[in-house]
Amino acid sequence: MARKRWRYHASLAGLTFAALVATLNWDSEQHWLDRLSIVSAYSCLVCLSVALLIGPRQAIRFGKPIVNHYLRRDLGIWGAVWGFGHFYLAMLLSMNNEYLERFVYADDLPFAEATQYLLYSAGTIAGFLVGVVFIVLLGLSNDWSLRRLGRRKWKRMQRLAYVAFGLIMVHGFAFQLIESRQLALVGGMAVAGAMVVFAQFAGRIAVKKAGGPAPHR
């Protein structure tokens, strides 16, 4: 298992490195820090979405929920690493007057000033809350926590990943509206959200049909 986990980490580190190189060499008018902020945000979203699809997939295959799954855990860890990278960059880029004047108080924005401000505040608060939840989840992502808390409690706390995912949706859509993002990116986030919700339902139904316990109980 240790070798398998090293393979997971090596693959995820390789993908991270490739994404960083591609972002930095991407020929674009955008500043490289802006690019890195967006790429890190989406990389986090992808890692977390895939991690949250693993449980339902196993439930559908085997008819019972799983507690610990190493690939899911490792994806969560790398998602949090990307998330914190974005957290730092986004704070640098958006928590200042220049950003507010461009995306909150300007005259040519899609919504009224009060709405832009509301979106900015809600998006920022949700972003900070994701950071807090990620710290708790990172603390859980090891065998020591699993042993110490016991499978039941550990699993219950691990469900915070869904809270993080929900907050990322609120946060991401708020900033997408503020910055009038391209439809493809808005659609991408919506598809990720829908897949995770749909998979949850499908997993629960599969476990019920197999006569097992409800997932994560």
Ligand code: HEM
């Ligand atoms: C770990 C916590 C966070 C996660 C997982 C996260 C995730 C995301 C995601 C998925 C988007 C994509 C929406 C898009 O622009 O198309 C986004 C955008 C954005 N986020 Fe976050 N976010 C986090 C924390 C923060 C914080 C604390 C701030 C600062 C207030 C912030 C500011 C922004 C900004 C300004 C955008 C717009 C595009 C950009 O510059 O990257 N985020 N975030």
